[in-house]
Each structure stands twice: as C-alpha cells, then as structure tokens.
Amino acid sequence: MNKLRKLQHEFQNYLLGDDSEQLIIKRVKSTPQRTAEQRMLFYSNAYILRLKEALSSDYERLHSYLGDELFDTLMLQYIKHYPSKHPSLRYFGQYMVQLVKQLEPFKSLVEVAEIASIEQAFANSFDAADCHCVTQQQLAQLAPEAWATLSLKFHDSVQLLPQRYNSFQIWQALDKAQAPPQKMPDECTWLIWRHNLVSHYRALEKAELSALITAKTTGSFASVCEALLEHFSEEETPMRAVGYLQQWINEQMVCEIN
Amino acid sequence: MTRPFLGFGLGLRTEHYPYIIEQTPNVDWFEILTENYMVAGGKPLDYLDKIRNDYPIVMHGVSLSIGSTDRLDARYLKNFKQLIQRVQPEWVSDHLCWSGVNGTNSHDLLPLPYNEETIAHVVQRVQQVQDYLGRRILLENLSSYVTYKDSEMSEWEFFNEIARRADCHILLDINNIFVSAHNHQFNPVDYINGIDVDRVMQFHLAGHSYNGEMIIDTHDHAVCDPVWALYESALKRFGAVSTMIERDDNIPPFAQLRKELAIAEDIASRTLSAEALHISTTSNNNTELSYEQTA
Numbered sequence: 001m002n003k004l005r006k007l008q009h010e011f012q013n014y015l016l017g018d019d020s021e022q023l024i025i026k027r028v029k030s031t032p033q034r035t036a037e038q039r040m041l042f043y044s045n046a047y048i049l050r051l052k053e054a055l056s057s058d059y060e061r062l063h064s065y066l067g068d069e070l071f072d073t074l075m076l077q078y079i080k081h082y083p084s085k086h087p088s089l090r091y092f093g094q095y096m097v098q099l100v101k102q103l104e105p106f107k108s109l110v111e112v113a114e115i116a117s118i119e120q121a122f123a124n125s126f127d128a129a130d131c132h133c134v135t136q137q138q139l140a141q142l143a144p145e146a147w148a149t150l151s152l153k154f155h156d157s158v159q160l161l162p163q164r165y166n167s168f169q170i171w172q173a174l175d176k177a178q179a180p181p182q183k184m185p186d187e188c189t190w191l192i193w194r195h196n197l198v199s200h201y202r203a204l205e206k207a208e209l210s211a212l213i214t215a216k217t218t219g220s221f222a223s224v225c226e227a228l229l230e231h232f233s234e235e236e237t238p239m240r241a242v243g244y245l246q247q248w249i250n251e252q253m254v255c256e257i258n
Numbered sequence: 259m260t261r262p263f264l265g266f267g268l269g270l271r272t273e274h275y276p277y278i279i280e281q282t283p284n285v286d287w288f289e290i291l292t293e294n295y296m297v298a299g300g301k302p303l304d305y306l307d308k309i310r311n312d313y314p315i316v317m318h319g320v321s322l323s324i325g326s327t328d329r330l331d332a333r334y335l336k337n338f339k340q341l342i343q344r345v346q347p348e349w350v351s352d353h354l355c356w357s358g359v360n361g362t363n364s365h366d367l368l369p370l371p372y373n374e375e376t377i378a379h380v381v382q383r384v385q386q387v388q389d390y391l392g393r394r395i396l397l398e399n400l401s402s403y404v405t406y407k408d409s410e411m412s413e414w415e416f417f418n419e420i421a422r423r424a425d426c427h428i429l430l431d432i433n434n435i436f437v438s439a440h441n442h443q444f445n446p447v448d449y450i451n452g453i454d455v456d457r458v459m460q461f462h463l464a465g466h467s468y469n470g471e472m473i474i475d476t477h478d479h480a481v482c483d484p485v486w487a488l489y490e491s492a493l494k495r496f497g498a499v500s501t502m503i504e505r506d507d508n509i510p511p512f513a514q515l516r517k518e519l520a521i522a523e524d525i526a527s528r529t530l531s532a533e534a535l536h537i538s539t540t541s542n543n544n545t546e547l548s549y550e551q552t553a
Contacts, residue, residue: 003408004375005327008359008368015364029405033443033471042403042474043366050365084363087321087334088293092365130299156298197301 114167131255153256292319325356351396372416384424401475414452478507
C-alpha cells in the first residue's frame with residue numbers, strides 16, 4: 001500500500017470510529033492554536049453531523065414519531081451500520097427500513113418500519129424517472145383485437161405499500177404537525193405515485209390492489225382480468241378492469257401500452 | 259489567455275426555484291451542485307431545465323474525489339457526463355480533495371498531503387477525467403483544518419503544480435483561502451499572489467463561522483469584510499473572473515443574496531476598468547474552452 005493510500009485508510013478509519021490506535025493523529029501537525037487531536041475532531045464531528053442532517057431531512061416524520069433521543073440513537077446506529085457508498089447524500093438513508101426491522105427497540109415497533117417505508121416511498125416517487133404517460137386518447141385508439149394481448153408498463157414512481165398497522169394515519173397526523181393516533185392493527189395497502197411532478201397517495205381496496213399487483217408484476221391486461229374474477233362476476237369483470245385502467249391512465253401512472 | 263467571463267452569479271438553491279422561475283431576476287448565471295441533479299427525473303431536473311432556458315449554468319460537484327486512491331468511479335463519471343450533455347454548462351468543477359476509500363463516501367472534502375506523490379497521483383486522474391469528459395475541469399481549493407507532516411510545500415505551490423501538469427483550470431475560493439490562512443497561520447495574500455494567473459477561471463465567495471480559535475467553512479453567513487478585502491486583492495491580481503456567492507445554510511430570501519452579490523459587482527467595478535470587465539464579458543461570446551485529449 002502506498003503512503004497516500006495508507007494515510008487515507010487511517011483518516012477514514014478515524015472518521016468511521018474504527019481506528020482505536022488513532023494512527024492518523026500521528027500524521028497531523030499540532031500547533032499552539034490547536035493540537036492534532038483537536039484539529040481532527042473537526043472532521044469527525046462534521047462527518048456525523050452531515051450524515052445526521054441527511055437522515056433527519058429524509059425521515060422527518062419518523063423523527064417526530066420517535067422523538068429526539070430515540071431518533072438520535074437510530075441515526076448513530078444507521079451511520080455505523082451503513083456508511084455511505086453513494087456519491088449523493090440523497091441515497092444515504094435508503095437502508096433505513098432494513099435497519100429498523102433488525103434493530104431493537106425499533107424491531108418490536110412494527111409501525112416504525114412502516115413509517116420509514118412511507119417516507120422512503122415519497123422520496124423515491126419525487127425523483128423517479130420521467131416518462132410520457134399514456135393518454136385516454138391512446139387507449140381509445142386501441143384496435144379491438146389488441147385488448148387480448150394488451151401489455152402495460154407503469155411509471156417508476158408507482159409503489160405499493162402494504163401496512164399492518166395504521167401507520168399511514170400516524171404519518172398523516174405527523175405531517176400536519178398533529179398528535180399521532182394510537183398504534184392499532186389496520187391491514188391496508190397504500191399506493192404512492194407521482195402525478196404532474198407532485199407525489200400522491202391513496203388507500204387501495206382489495207379488488208384494485210389485486211389488479212394493480214397483477215398489472216405491475218405481469219404487465220398483462222388479460223392477467224388483470226383473470227385476477228379480478230376472484231372479486232367480480234364474469235360479466236362485470238371486463239368493465240371493472242377497463243375502469244381501473246382508465247383510472248390509472250387519468251392518474252398518470254401508466255407510461256406504456258402495447 | 260482570453261478568459262471567459264460570465265459576470266456575477268449565485269448558487270442555485272431549491273428555496274429559490276419558484277422566485278427565479280417567476281421573476282427571472284437579474285443575475286448573470288447560476289452554479290448548480292452536480293450531485294443534486296444526478297437523479298432519474300421529477301422536480302429537480304424539471305426546475306433545472308426551466309432555469310437553464312434563461313441562464314448560463316456552471317456545474318460544481320462534491321463527489322469526484324479526485325485525490326482518492328480508489329479507482330475513479332466509472333458510474334459516477336458516466337452520470338456526470340450525461341448531466342453535462344443535458345445541462346450544457348459553461349464549465350464544470352469539483353474540489354482538490356478526496357472523499358473516501360474502499361467505496362465509502364464521507365461526503366466531506368478531505369485534504370491531501372502536499373507532496374510529489376500526491377501531485378503525480380492527482381495529475382493522472384485529472385487527465386483521465388478530462389479525457390473521458392472531453393473538456394477541461396476546474397478544481398477548487400478547500401478550507402482545511404489539518405496540515406499533514408507529509409506535506410512538503412505550500413498549498414498554492416501544490417495547486418499550481420497540479421493545474422500545470424494536468425492542464426486543468428482553477429476555481430479559487432476566496433473564503434476558503436481566508437479560512438485556511440487563519441487555521442494554518444499563513445498570509446492569505448501570499449496564497450493569492452502565489453497562484454498562476456492564467457489558470458483561474460472562477461471565484462467563490464462565502465461566509466464562515468468561528469469555532470474558538472478556528473474558522474469553519476459553513477456557508478451560513480454573509481461574506482465578511484476581510485473576505486471582501488481579499489476579493490479585491492484577487493481582482494487586482496487576476497483581473498475579471500466570473501464570481502459567485504455560495505450559500506448552503508441559513509439561506510436568506512433571494513433578493514437579499516442578490517444585494518450581497520451587488521457588493522461583489524461594486525468592488526469589481528471599482529477595482530477593474532470598465533474596459534476590462536467589458537472585454538471579458540464580450541470575449542465570452544467567442545471563447546471556446548478547447549481541449550485536446552492527452553491519451
């Protein structure tokens with residue numbers, strides 16, 4: 001290892017708290033103004049502070065829910081377990097859901113992972129890739145025989161969030177700076193997507209959820225119809241399936257039909 | 259050398275997007291933070307495209323990590339090049355620093371030891387980047403808080419040598435010179451006088467904070483009087499150089515920042531002849547930053 005690489009390893013180990021011998025300190029000049037230890041502290045403090053700022057900004061509602069002390073513990077654990085591997089701080093906090101699912105006391109609080117996943121989904125929707133959304137006119141121009149093999153592709157911002165608790169209501173209250181409701185079981189899947197550059201969300205009822213999961217995973221409109229047979233009669237199903245497709249197109253969720 | 263002169267600019271910050279789009283304020287150009295726009299789509303790029311229609315843009319990055327001993331990040335460079343193609347900036351810059359090793363990013367601008375080994379290392383990497391991008395880059399001096407025992411020369415000697423050998427340009431941060439001069443007890447004017455005139459393409463101005471006996475480069479205050487005085491010294495040495503104010507925290511309303519920028523314009527018009535400013539501005543229309551590949 002050349003000298004520069006060794007220095008960089010020692011410096012980074014110091015920032016990450018992996019340098020029990022503090023080898024980097026021996027490489028830094030002390031002056032009457034400040035010792036080498038004091039000078040290096042500017043870097044270690046700035047490192048933690050900068051990453052905490054990024055997490056606080058990405059998980060503002062989770063911060064409100066947990067309170068300063070617990071959220072601070074969570075941030076320090078996150079910084080320790082997930083050093084940034086990305087050029088942009090935008091993606092630093094992307095493993096938060098994974099961490100809170102593994103780490104006590106958060107692991108026992110199921111709603112914590114759910115709230116974190118809501119915040120992450122909004123961030124992902126915010127800057128997901130742009131696309132030309134399909135219009136109702138394009139749908140109307142489909143030849144009758146095209147429907148049997150019709151395939152769909154969704155905008156990258158379209159995300160489904162299955163929740164076991166009333167975490168979305170908790171998030172909504174926190175978002176309005178109101179006291180959150182008590183945690184209680186409330187199984188529901190939420191849809192988050194971007195429409196005209198703004199993120200939207202709504203709860204899905206079972207039939208639409210089934211249609212949307214099928215549409216997103218298979219891309220096949222015929223499979224959507226098949227899935228809907230579990231919810232509606234044979235007569236009603238095609239009309240319902242077309243109704244959902246029209247709604248998704250109105251909401252700018254569909255970026256390709258073939 | 260005819261130096262392109264864009265005039266007086268500001269850092270583009272999200273807080274000011276609506277104002278800039280609605281009011282198209284009188285600012286010569288904006289500097290964007292490269293990594294903020296390395297996203298797939300959505301509002302950031304939408305706003306950027308709209309603002310780009312009305313203003314020249316320069317791109318300023320924080321994650322090139324030109325001094326790291328890791329390999330250059332090919333994915334980052336690819337995204338960087340794609341963004342350059344989208345934005346068509348007047349030029350692109352990053353810092354003379356390293357940010358991490360073993361694939362980790364500290365998201366800080368970490369100092370390098372000023373010696374021959376580092377110069378040789380950084381020079382070949384700058385050349386690699388310039389060859390890949392097909393254009394010269396600007397490197398910026400840091401605010402630093404440590405001096406390594408391995409350093410064998412002054413920061414400005416180190417900076418000049420890299421710029422000469424790599425054939426890149428310099429973004430001179432006047433506030434960073436002031437901060438580092440205080441923290442390392444050198445005369446900031448020696449730094450200004452030590453930098454090669456023809457390499458400097460842009461100035462940064464910013465505010466800072468005191469932390470006991472040290473100064474921290476926080477970009478959360480207005481530019482202070484000693485930094486304005488140093489700016490005047492820099493103008494005397496370098497002539498008309500495109501100048502912008504960086505503000506990253508405690509961000510005031512746009513109009514207030516614009517007033518601060520007017521101080522820079524005023525100092526420049528008092529320090530330089532109208533002719534110098536005019537010639538430089540005019541030259542911008544016809545000057546191409548040509549680049550010849552080195553490998």
